[in-house]
Amino acid sequence: MSTHSGVFADPQTDPFDVAKAAAEVIANRTGTAKHDVALVLGSGWNQSADLIGETVEEIDNADVPGFGKAAVEGHSGVMRSIRIGDTDRRALVFGTRTHYYEGKGIRAVVHGVRTAAAAGCSTIVLTNGAGGLNPAWTPGTPVLIRDHLNLTAVSPLEGATFIDLTDLYTPRLRELAKTVDPDLDEGVYVQLPGPHYETPAEVQMVKTLGGDLVGMSTTLEAIAARQAGMDILGLSLMTNLAAGISDAPLSHQEVIDAGQAAAERCGTLLAAVVAKI
Ligand code: HPA
Numbered sequence: 001m002s003t004h005s006g007v008f009a010d011p012q013t014d015p016f017d018v019a020k021a022a023a024e025v026i027a028n029r030t031g032t033a034k035h036d037v038a039l040v041l042g043s044g045w046n047q048s049a050d051l052i053g054e055t056v057e058e059i060d061n062a063d064v065p066g067f068g069k070a071a072v073e074g075h076s077g078v079m080r081s082i083r084i085g086d087t088d089r090r091a092l093v094f095g096t097r098t099h100y101y102e103g104k105g106i107r108a109v110v111h112g113v114r115t116a117a118a119a120g121c122s123t124i125v126l127t128n129g130a131g132g133l134n135p136a137w138t139p140g141t142p143v144l145i146r147d148h149l150n151l152t153a154v155s156p157l158e159g160a161t162f163i164d165l166t167d168l169y170t171p172r173l174r175e176l177a178k179t180v181d182p183d184l185d186e187g188v189y190v191q192l193p194g195p196h197y198e199t200p201a202e203v204q205m206v207k208t209l210g211g212d213l214v215g216m217s218t219t220l221e222a223i224a225a226r227q228a229g230m231d232i233l234g235l236s237l238m239t240n241l242a243a244g245i246s247d248a249p250l251s252h253q254e255v256i257d258a259g260q261a262a263a264e265r266c267g268t269l270l271a272a273v274v275a276k277i
Contacts, residue, residue, distance in 0.1 A: 044259025200244025
């Protein structure tokens with residue numbers, strides 16, 4: 001059985017060729033040969049795009065090779081080319097991502113990252129909604145990702161591709177984010193496969209391992225971004241206390257609500273950071 005689906009199912013398909021084809025469509029549709037910064041907007045970050053600058057072009061994911069429809073409510077199935085402030089620089093903003101739990105295979109999960117690299121982006125901002133283990137954080141708190149634990153047991157790299165992951169989340173970009181918001185905390189983001197939320201025992205395990213945030217995305221994308229040579233900024237929006245940290249049961253609606261409540265803070269933060277990248 002192939003572990004990949006769609007265009008990636010054919011073992012003859014080179015995922016980097018698909019990314020190149022996607023980047024060509026983006027360049028044609030936007031009239032821009034090169035984008036500079038890519039952003040992946042996860043739960044709670046979607047409203048940020050408008051604050052970054054003027055949207056020059058909006059492209060349906062379905063029009064771009066290798067991309068499918070959005071699978072999660074609260075995510076939008078479009079990508080946008082945005083002029084950053086009043087500069088000539090362009091952001092390529094993905095309103096949705098493919099999650100590993102969708103079962104489309106890991107090439108689909110990192111296709112956005114590889115497309116961004118092929119489109120010329122040298123920096124990628126990966127955002128997500130996450131459960132928090134630190135009881136001092138309240139829902140709606142943005143947290144910088146300092147490092148990660150990839151507990152999916154898979155890698156987007158194929159073959160003997162031995163890549164160093166030291167300082168994966170670029171220290172310079174974390175410092176830059178703190179110049180925008182000195183109150184930003186940092187944490188270790190832990191990706192589990194999902195789509196179920198964690199048990200309280202799993203959250204205790206994560207705590208023992210040194211994790212601060214739990215979620216279902218980002219680490220595989222960060223690994224692919226490193227392979228592509230990009231600088232990486234990771235930002236989690238803490239949408240809920242992780243299972244067992246509070247007595248309350250978890251719900252996707254809670255995650256969406258926290259995102260909406262924090263939209264302004266997150267949007268302002270992200271726009272100010274992107275302007276400085
Ligand atoms: N666990 C995993 N993923 C999440 C959570 C959580 O508590 N909150 C938002 N995404």
